[in-house]
Amino acid sequence: MTMTRQKHGTHRGFGVLEILIASAIVSVVIVSLSYVVVLSHRLSVRSSDKIRANFLAEQALEAYRFARDAAWIFISLPATGVNYSVPIDSVFTKTIRFEEVRRDENDDIVTSGGTPDNNTRKIIITISWVNGSTSAETYLSNIFNN
Numbered sequence: 001m002t003m004t005r006q007k008h009g010t011h012r013g014f015g016v017l018e019i020l021i022a023s024a025i026v027s028v029v030i031v032s033l034s035y036v037v038v039l040s041h042r043l044s045v046r047s048s049d050k051i052r053a054n055f056l057a058e059q060a061l062e063a064y065r066f067a068r069d070a071a072w073i074f075i076s077l078p079a080t081g082v083n084y085s086v087p088i089d090s091v092f093t094k095t096i097r098f099e100e101v102r103r104d105e106n107d108d109i110v111t112s113g114g115t116p117d118n119n120t121r122k123i124i125i126t127i128s129w130v131n132g133s134t135s136a137e138t139y140l141s142n143i144f145n146n
Contacts, residue, residue: 046131053092053127057136060094060125064140072142075121088127095126101139109139 067074078084080100087093099122102114109120119142126135 049091049129049131050134053129053132053134054136056088056092056094056127057125057134060096060127061123061136061138064123065138068140068142069144070146072119072144072146075123075140076118076142080121091129093128095128097124097126098122099124 064075075098078096078098080098082097084096085093086096101117101120101122102110102112103117103120104110104114109117120139122137122139124135124137126133
């Protein structure tokens with residue numbers, strides 16, 4: 001009886017090196033995907049805060065338009081160049097600033113020179129929070145002469 005030796009194939013399964021490389025690749029993929037999820041959540045929260053702050057700024061401007069329509073004194077009485085800060089909630093703070101408006105001889109608004117227009121005020125609303133701020137501004141005029 002002749003005995004023949006069976007040759008073992010060169011592929012006997014995964015070696016330790018192949019398992020380590022595969023584990024490293026899987027780990028990198030999992031860490032990358034988890035980072036993408038965390039980053040997208042962070043951006044979503046930031047975007048949500050920015051949108052909410054823009055709505056709050058527009059709401060404040062609308063409130064001053066309403067006050068202007070009710071009585072001009074609500075707009076003309078606050079001092080110009082002073083920041084009035086009011087906390088809205090635990091996240092947002094609203095800062096209101098009234099600015100004097102000056103006009104040139106053509107009745108155009110100018111940043112310097114000209115004469116003061118007592119019937120127009122510039123209102124700047126800034127909404128700030130931990131990660132940023134946004135501003136909205138407008139000019140309000142005493143269109144009802146009240």
